Amino acid sequence: MEEKKGLFEAIEIVEELNKREIKASLIICGNGLLKAKLVDYLSEINKPYIAYKGLVFGEEKAKVFRDSNALLFPSFNPEGMPTVIIEAIAYGLVVFTSPVGGIPDFFKKEMGVMFSINSISSMVDEIIKYSETADRQQTSTHNKKFARENLFASVRVEFIEREIRKIC
Numbered sequence: 001m002e003e004k005k006g007l008f009e010a011i012e013i014v015e016e017l018n019k020r021e022i023k024a025s026l027i028i029c030g031n032g033l034l035k036a037k038l039v040d041y042l043s044e045i046n047k048p049y050i051a052y053k054g055l056v057f058g059e060e061k062a063k064v065f066r067d068s069n070a071l072l073f074p075s076f077n078p079e080g081m082p083t084v085i086i087e088a089i090a091y092g093l094v095v096f097t098s099p100v101g102g103i104p105d106f107f108k109k110e111m112g113v114m115f116s117i118n119s120i121s122s123m124v125d126e127i128i129k130y131s132e133t134a135d136r137q138q139t140s141t142h143n144k145k146f147a148r149e150n151l152f153a154s155v156r157v158e159f160i161e162r163e164i165r166k167i168c
Helices: 007-019 037-045 058-066 083-090 120-133 135-149 153-167
Strands: 026-028 050-054 068-074 094-097 112-114
Touching: 007 026, 007 037, 007 050, 007 068, 007 120, 037 050, 058 083, 068 083, 068 153, 083 094, 083 135, 094 135, 112 120, 135 153
Parallel strands: 026 050, 068 094, 094 112
Antiparallel strands: none
């Protein structure tokens, strides 16, 4: 967990959604330098719709994804291709993220929403607009199919083998 990954912005977004009477919850997973600050902050604000799970692996991690509808990742960090987005797409979650680093290179509008990084309010507005106009099931189906066809290691290995054969 790093400040640049949008952790506290995600909390603000979910708080604002709930203030606007849109039922939203947030499960925070991970570990890092911000853990103590996060735990203190969550204790201070005491919002029942925000939970911190810590570092999760295996079945516990899979359960978090299965029990979720969306991934909120408003990162300001120059990400490459974040594993959490790949995992969320594979589980069929709608992805709400920022256009930083390599994310715009693979993220398509059919996967969810790519925010502009200007304000919490505009991010909240984009989430609300999506929830009012998009078909979450269609997005979920698209994301699972995209993952199967493009992100599995076996697919990538086949692609690399074809490229190598072209030059050998």
